[in-house]
Amino acid sequence: MLSIKNLKAKIGDKEILKGINLEVKAGEIHAIMGPNGAGKSTLSAVLAGRPDYEITEGTVTLDGKNLLEMSPEDRAREGVFLAFQYPVEIPGVSTTNFLKTAVNEKRKYLGLEPMEATDFLKMMREKMEQVEMDKSLTSRSLNEGFSGGEKKRNEVFQMAMLQPKLSILDETDSGLDIDALRLVSNGVNKLRSKDNAFVVITHYQRLLDYIVPDFVHVLYKGRIVKSGDKELAKELEAKGYDWIKQEVEAAN
């Protein structure tokens, strides 16, 4: 589904991604871990099309289509979804109106008619239940005055509404207490299917207790330096990142 080859990206003069290779197939969950400053959030931003970064080399394709040539909105409509680490508050834009626009823009892109208002509201209700989203949140402005946990739940709710092929979760666990973490993870697990895939970016192993990955990759200094299964995450939790750093330095 997602194929990243030798991806290099910089911001200003600073090269942050230095040749990433990653293959993600439908139905898989990949965790990307790494110390602070390794380039984890940059990778998610580059995949979603944040304009601040310059791609200097490499390719990214989603089901064979070149993502890097697409605007952020086209990537979303092709099925990429980024769950933000820090979802922004947008006062004055209602959550319902926002989602209706987003859902219908995607439908338009796929050559479908806009959804009937009643069907849309029905879908909202179903998805809210599915991801245990509080109904009152959708009547408010987008993320305005939401707690950290509510914002993250809203991300998962949007994911449920937009039904992406590839979801990238950028440090979704940051700032969450254990209850919120469980709610968010449950939501994600309910959305898993054989047709979609997840890239879960996290610093800590604790999220991976709830969202169990098929593969774990360690990102360090802009490269994936180690890959393994979920046991690798546990090893990192137990031993920290220093041994990885030493291995890399020794190899150089």
Added chain:
Amino acid sequence: MSLLENIKQDFNQYKEQAEHDAFFETRKHAFDAFEKLGFPTIKNEEWKYTNLKPLSDILFHNTCVKSINTEALLSGSVLNTITANRLVFVNGSFNESLSNIIEKDKSIIITNIASARKKHQVIFEKHFGKYAKTETEGLNALNTALMSDGAFIHVPSNKIVEHPIVIMNVIDASEMNVLCQPRNLIIIEKQASAKVIESYISNGNNASFTNVVNEIFVDEHAQLHHYKLQRQTGESYQNNYTQLYQEANTTINQVTLTLDGTMVRNNLHFYMNGENCNSLLYGLYITSQKNHVDNHTRVDHAKPNCFSNELYKGIMKDKSTAVFNGKIMVHLDAQKTNAYQRNQNILLSDEASINTKPQLEIFADDVKCTHGATIGQLNDEQLFYLRSRGIPEHEARTMLLNAFADEIAEMIKIPELVALLEDEISNKL
């Protein structure tokens, strides 16, 4: 011929008919004041950023030009879809056939100034010229000297005007340059209530200078919603002076929407002459090309226990410029005043500019007042967030600008006007 010579010529026409015109003394008095004061120049602190000089070389015609397109123009206006009382003025002259008063209660007077001067002389003389200063404001004096016509609204005590009153000014500059001096007088007596929309549209490519004076008196326990909608096109200049005078326990909700116009200068002045007044001032200006909008507001807290809230928002693109100058004056006696003032601007281009000056002058010692101004751009993080959900950039920008304007739109109690505003925002991008 210069604008000044134009004006003298126009005044001389009134002079010739002086013996038939009971109003001539008022005109003459005002004209003398105008001759002394002249047009404000940029040397005047209050006019530092708004230069009227481009006007001085335009040859105007005060004579009422009959417009052929008025009906078509009106039918295309969203205000025509509202169930409302309508007073239509074309280049300052009352057009009775296009006007329509639907209010059933005939004690409520909705008419034009020229007829009110004769038919409702007592009320007219009690209020006319009592609020808008002519001795110090040259353009007010000019308006009084040359005024053509305008709306006269009198809502007697305890009456509620059921439908909004639309004062529709059509400036038709399709044949020649137009100079006009609309003059409106609105009197809301005790415990009465009304909604008034003062609107300006235009037609044609010639120049126009519309110099408006509004005098509004709101007596005790009365309420007024006043909306100003400015969307003149072509080479249009407007100076709009509005004096609101409110007695105790009144609420005035004033919203100024400036959506088009080459140069618009608004002078909005609230005077609270009693306790427990509420004055709400909201404004939204959307500017483009090389257009210029200047909002000067002043709120006089003359008595204790009053509340005022002011919020003006601007969206500016291209090479347009805007000015906000808000002054809250808290008089010595006005203890327990609550006064708030904000001005927020979004610049959509590098070449647009805003001069903003929120001001407080406080002479009482037990008050709560805040003021502030912000100038910024569309938030990139918000834009990216919306786009990352599949919303195209243009749509995302429109959503954010509508969200920015939302605080103003919320204050408009006429849904058709809110819809017009939203359309205008998406069209402007």
